[in-house]
Amino acid sequence: MNVVTPFEGIGASLRRKEDFRFLQGRGQYVDDINRPGQTHAVMLRSPHAHATIDRIDTAAARAMPGVKAIFVGEDMAAEAIGGIPCGWQIHNKDGSPMAEPMHPALALGKVRHVGDPVAVVIAETKAQARDAAEAILVAYTPLPAVSGTEAALKPGAPQVHEAAAGNLCYDWHIGDKAAQEAAFARAARVVKFETTNNRLVPNAMEPRAAIGDFDAFSGDYTLYTTSQNPHVIRLLMGAFVLHIPESKLRVVAPDVGGGFGSKIYHYAEEAIVTWAAGKVKRPIKWTCERSESFMSDAHGRDHVSTAELALDAEGKILGLKVHTLANMGAYLSTFAPCVPTYLYATLLSGVYATPVIYAEVKAVFTNTVPVDAYRGAGRPEATYLLERLMDVAAAEAGLDKVEFRRRNFIRPDQFPYQTPVALQYDSGDYHATLAMALEAADWAGFEGRRAAAKAQGRLRGIGISTYVEACGIAPSAVVGSLGARAGLYEVGTIRVHPTGSVTVLTGAHSHGQGHETTFAQLVADKLGVPTANVDIVHGDTAKVPFGMGTYGSRSLAVGGSAMDKAMDKIIAKGKRIAAHLMEASVEDVEFERGTFRVAGTDRTKSLTDISLAAYVPHNYPIDEIEPGLEETAFYDPKNFTYPGGCHICEVEIDPDTGRTTVVNFTAVDDVGRVINPMIVEGQVQGGIAQGIGQALLEAAVYDASGQLLSGSFMDYTMPRAGDLPDVGVATHTTLCTHNPLGVKGCGEVGAIGSPPAVMNAVVDALRDYGVRHVEMPATPQKIWGIVNAHRIAAE
Amino acid sequence: MPQVTLTVNGTKHTVEVEARTLLVEALRETLRLTGTHVGCDTSQCGACVVHMGGDSVKSCTILAVQCEGSDITTIEGLAAADGTLHPMQEAFREYHALQCGFCTPGMVMSAIDLVNKHPDGMTEQQIREGLEGNLCRCTGYHNIVKAIAAAQDVMHGRVSELARAAAE
Amino acid sequence: MYDFAYHKPASVADAVKILAADPEARPISGGMTLLPALKLRLNRPSAVVDLSGIAELRGVTRKGDTLVIGALTKHYEVATSAEVKAAIPALAAMAHTIGDTQVRNRGTMGGSVANNDPSADYPAALLALGATIETDKRQLPADEFFNGMFTTALEVGELVTAIHIPIPEKAGYAKMRNPASRYAMAGVFVAKTAAGVRVAVNGAGANGVFREKAMEAALAANWSADAVAGIKVDPSLLNGDIHGSAEYRAHLVTVMAKRAVVDAG
Structure with a gap:
């Protein structure tokens, strides 16, 4: 009997179906x-x-x-x-x-x-x-070996491959160079900023x-x-x-x-x-x-960048120029070349109406582990560069960092918004997420908290990041034209069994995301089948027809949309069967949450009546419709999806030890329609933990000879519970306009939005020390070095 | 090969192992209790935590032969025979304290020992510090901390946060 | 791990006999340091001699002005012992910060002391408290026992059996952890004892735990955090790694010394 409680569909914080096995040690991982x-x-x-x-x-x-x-x-x-x-x-x-x-x-x-x-x-x-x-x-x-990103291009550097002269993998660019130069020529101010995006080890x-x-x-x-x-x-x-x-x-x-990409x-x-x-x-x-x-899982990040921002006298952005070196490691991993190009440089407009952008990216080979996508993949690098640059520029232009951002935001009435670096954002409301975050974080009350900390000898700082990202990858034709050697659609099959339970076959793969629950909610919501009667099958090429997998926050936006499309086919076929059984015309049959109804009448058939008829076709239009009730759909997205939002971080630094503690973290994200709020919050919290890890703790360190100095948990700092704060997470929704679910994706926003918020807070905490920038990770040793240098200079 | 007799989840086993066999290898490979996981080789991640005589220990850092005569509880031994989850398991589910599930068995076993060793209850900060020996890469620990805070009330027989949350 | 023979003697005498017969054999108590090393195949003992069956090596007792702690007493037992908490609260508090819960549930004071890892906590406490280390053969003052990184006065096959700690007037400990490994990057244990003020530093020394005499003199004259604030250890005597240069550690020793004095009260 298919009866859905109202709390199982879209928007319910349904507890996860998969947890029973994981909590009792009955998961089955490969080594099991x-x-x-x-x-x-x-x-x-x-x-x-x-x-x-x-x-x-x-x-x-x-x-x-x-x-x-x-x-x-x-x-x-x-x-x-x-x-x-x-x-x-x-x-x-x-x-x-x-x-x-x-x-x-x-x-x-x-x-x-x-x-x-x-x-x-x-x-x-x-x-x-x-x-x-x-x-x-x-x-x-x-x-002789070369490990450093910049060192790889130096004349005389050891050559990693005969087939890559000068260790250069590619020298690529995007945007309009002439327009960028013209914009810079008329700028009132150009702010230049250099930074390294630290190399990370995913460590699932x-x-x-x-x-x-x-x-x-x-x-x-x-x-x-x-x-x-x-x-x-x-x-x-x-x-x-x-x-x-x-x-x-x-x-x-x-x-x-x-997984996190790795x-x-x-x-x-x-x-x-x-x-x-x-x-x-x-x-x-x-x-x-x-x-x-x-020493064998693909690492992440590892960029060295220079960015220049041109402003007019009123603090409006006129143009952006970026030069980035990206480390590919010793060999090209599966997606490596696209990370610093199409997943990075295309994001450089951020949430701002920047009229012109020119970016060049050189990728280099080094004697290090291959580097590829790690949670966010290119987008954290772009967001970090841009959001640190915004703070540096605001400081140099003497502008309030919030007002400076607001002044340059893409306005809600500008969507769909075409950036100068290929992407067209479909929806968003950056003013709204900013306002919500400022309120939730009590931005206005910060100076009081700073003074209170100072009275106790601690340095308190606040940092903000406003960001957008592109995920739900991606239109196959677009990525094909950009060099992808595969399509990026997804496949979903809905199999309604004779007595009404449902098996969903999906090409997406769950490795923590809770697909068995979220996807079941989609079915419950649309077909009216209780989630207990919906089973999600994934991860086996012998069971699932085809698929492109889970990465780039695509499972729901692309995989969920494929399921939705397959459910449309189920409903369409069901209506034809229902029309036959109820002796009505197909056009008159309506379907809502498990019930087929002849419009304007009380004549109904349940989904189970239809599925039974489809598999036991005694009274069935067998000459017109094939038996069975199973449909497969391929969904190829029309565009990327564009989650965005605002992260605000507050830190306190102990100047005696250099230790930075995150004392407050507020995130307001627009991830589109939320299917399961509990799972979305968990994804965002986890992403933020990795972002804080990148900002304060984590670094894969090679010495010049190519030995990995941080090659175990003894030397690579993984975030522990005591390193992280209680994280405040909220959502503000604008719907994706081009997929049937209106969803955008939530897997990566935490890791994308948070690192610059943390680092902006660290730099803010050190504002009395005349600090312009601190490289990630802001380890105690590094912060102490800054404090100590300032003390020596003052003496 | 040395023989070792140990009680695992209430069942007595006598197994032959090499002296170098770790407890976690004996559990996973000899007894096929694969709920206890191995996530590192430097005794830090805590995915392998089990209880030995009621204390949480890292089963990757104990030889099976050192466990002669001891009483071991693994994640498989927590739920009641009728399937009722331990309050800590229930709290992890209720508070979404797990995502990929890999660190979860060790995290749950550590959490139970932590609660048992703090009969007067723990603050959020104490819980965070108490989880020092367990790494999770998915959750940011946020919901794990919340789950343990709720479970300690149930385990200590105080106000049932869980019951309240479930009723909401 | 390479394979080895396994022995589990029931008495110190039996353990010593096995160890004497096989110089390549290694004793194991909690195994919190030995087993990780064996897993990485960093050493290859012929046999492992498990001391955990020797009941005589357990427990905490107070004998007059001295605490006697059996070598096999676990960190958790030290941290929660009513005797230790009453007599030397700083030692109990220190024990509570060793490793993680699981290490404290297995690791033993004797094992930690015999290993003398430069970033271990107990060596600093015992050195500062002027403890005496009792072995199956003799009694050694801490000053003579700790001989540099991973080196002690123990002879091959000699076992630590108990630690005798004179109860100080006051004592305190503070450490800065290595952010990744969580071992002490710089720790300072200060004690005001009948024999004078003693200060020991762990985690930072290029040659393991050491006494900081300048701080001892300063604190003897003026027991306050201010007294040590201006004293900086020579960075050339300290070690450095990616998480902490010698200069940073030298700075941390001063900061931790101040905090340890505050902790002692």
């Missing part, structure tokens, strides 16, 4: 899976940032207990195994394609970063595999893992992997690396313990265990150790 006859793999990784491999001697290792096989790069090359592919091609200013050097799954002749896999050992137990990996003798000749709590399995009788391969997008992995690995047809390759991404990409280990399973004819499990994650 054990296949019959399973063996274990350990990767032998390079200790050098850059070296030639002169010889690999595996004889002693092969003779060790339990060892089944050892493979090196040449073994894969001998079978014409392809390199790990890149999914996005950027073109240089002159129209030529970017440098795209080969990325072998196992190193061939050379290693290019600490952690580059050199050999795989497969043994009966993991301990045996590790024991044997230590017995492999690799003769390396170390080469579940380390990556992969199990390769091969059925020698059917020739079928199965890969269980910690992925945000199993279909993409099947496509990339099957077609480009292992040359296995999709029909013979199943990729399963079961419960996945967080589990989008096709990683070498996935290809290695799948291929090797075919060789040893046994399942092979590989589970990453955390210290291994640090």
Whole structure:
């Protein structure tokens, strides 16, 4: 019996369906899976940032207990195994394609970063595999290495790839240079600002893992992997690396313990265990150790930028010029090239009606772990640059930082708004989110709190960030024209079973987002089926027809819209069946929340009546309509979605230790229509925690020789509960105008909006010290250095 | 190989392990209790926390042989036989204190020990400090702190915040 | 981890016998330092000798003006011991800040002392309090016991069995944690004892825990935070890493010394 309580549909803070298994230890993550006859793999990784491999001697290792096989790069090359592919091609200013050097799954002749896999050992137990990996003798000749983003382009820098002269991957630009120069020529003031966006390690709590399995009788391969997008992995690995047809390759991404971007990409280990399973004819499990994650999961951010803002005498923005260097690491990860270009430079207008923008971006290779999208991907970098620049400019122009922003906002009546950097924002109300946030944060009362802190010897500062981001990626035709090698639609199937329960198949993947609940709410809202009777199936290429996965806050905007479209088809077919059963004309049948009704009458049929008739077609228009009630829809978005809002942060600094504490954080975000407020708030809180982490705590630090100095939780500062404040989260809604749900996306806003709010607060706290800028992360040591330098100068 | 006898979630097991086998390996690989997770190799993340004689411990930093004769409780052993969740589990669900679920088992086990060791209740700051040994990358801890604050009242038999929240 | 043999003796005598017979064997109590090192394959003992079955090494007792703490007493037990809280509240408070809850539930005072990790907390307390470390063979004053980073006066196979701590007039501790590892980056333990004022610094020294004599003299003359405010340790004697340069640590030692004095009251 399908009865929906009113609290299950859109807008209900429904408690999550998935929590029962997670809370009782019954989730099934990749490392929890054990296949019959399973063996274990350990990767032998390079200790050098850059070296030639002169010889690999595996004889002693092969003779060790339990060892089944050892493979090196040449073994894969001998079978014409392809390199790990890149999914996005950027073109240089002159129209030529970017440098795209080969990325072998196992190193061939050379290693290019600490952690580059050199050999795989497969043994009966993991301990045996590790024991044997230590017995492999690799003769390396170390080469000079380059790790710094700026250092990579210096003349004479060590060359990471022969195929990338001067370590340049691409030299790209966007915008109108001549118009920008003209705008700057008539400016009353040009404010210049340089900054580094610190390199981060995503550190999803579940380390990556992969199990390769091969059925020698059917020739079928199965890969269980910690992925945000199993279909993409099947496509990339099957077609480009292992040359296995999709029909013979199943990729399963079961419960996945967080992704944040780092589990989008096709990683070498996935290809290695799948291929090797075919060789040893046994399942092979590989589970990453955390210290291994640090040197093999794609890192994030790592930009060095210079920005210049031209203002007129009234403080109106005339133009923006940006020059950015982006570190790609040693190889191109799946989405890496598009992050500092189409996910970054296109966001440089921010929430402001900036008339002209010109940005150039150079991407460089270094002897470091590949860099790719990490929560926000390009948009946090753009937002940080712009929102710090706004504060610097306001200070130099002697303007109030809130008024300066407000004065330059895109007004609600300007939507749809075409920016000078390709995007067209569909909706938003930046004045409203600003006003709400100022009120919630008691902006007006700050100076009193600052004085109170000062009386106790602490430095209090307040910072604001007003931002917009582009997510819900993306129109396939648009991204195709920009170099994407895949479509970016999503697929949804709605299967109404004979007695009315529903199975939803989606190409989106849940790794913390709560899709099993949110998606069920969509069905409850539209079809009137209680969420308890709706099951969401995702993460298995054998079950779900196709999909592009979850990243870029796209699951609801794109995946949810596909489901909505499929539900429209269900309703349309249902109406035809209902019309037959009620002997009415199709045009007269209405549908609302589970009930088909002949308009203006009390004649009704429930969805269950219809589904039963569809599968038991005794009284059914069989010549006109096929039996069954299952529909699939592909939804290709017409545009990106544009969540935005305002974040306000208050910090207190202990000048004696340099320690910064976030004492207040207020976020007001416009994420479009909210399906489940509880889940949205959780997403925003989590994103803000990562943003505060970037601003105050986290940094992947390489030394000049390419050794990772922050290679474990002993040295890489992960935010802990005590490092974070209670976060105030609210939403203000303007609807997305181009998708059927009106949703925008909430996964990344926290990580995008928060870092500049925190850093603006830090700089504000240090205002008496004459500080113009502080680089992230604002560690105690760094802040103490500033305070101390000021003290010395004053003496 | 050494033999070790330990009681896990009320059931006595005798298993053969290498001396170097960690408790978490014995739980996950020998007893197939995969609810206890491993998120790091430097004893910091706390995804592997279980109770040993009622105290929270990191099962990645104890040898199985060190657990001879001990009483171990894992996340699988918390709920009642009829499926009723432990108040801490219930609070985590009610307050949306989990997202990907990976840190959750360790977080819940730590939280229970924390509440047990503070019979007079904890402030928000004490809860935050008490979670020092557990990392979560999804939630920003915000709702975890709220869940523990609510669960401590239930566990200590005080005003039932949970009941109130559920009634709302 | 490399494999090893495992022994669990029931007495100190048996433990010492096993350790004497095999110089490559390592004792383990809580294992909070040894096991992480073994997991990273940083060392390779032939055998691990589990001391946790030796009942005689547990517990806290007060003998006149001295607290005697068994080597196997866990940090949590020290933090919550009514005896410790009454006699040396700063020691109980310090124990409450060691590692995290799970470390405190397993780690032992004897293990921490015998390991002498430069960023561990107890060595600073024992040095400042003028404690005596009792082993299966002898009694060693803390000044003679701690011999630099990860180095003590213990001979191979010698076991710490108890710590004797004279109860001070007052004592206090403050530390700045490394933001990532949470170990002390600079910690200062101050104590006003019958034998005079003693100040010990952990976390910062290039060669492990050390006494800060200039601060001791200043505090002996004037027990106040102001007395140490102008005293800066020589950065060349301190260590540095990505989280804290030697100069920063030198500054922190002064700040933590002031706070420790305030903490002592």
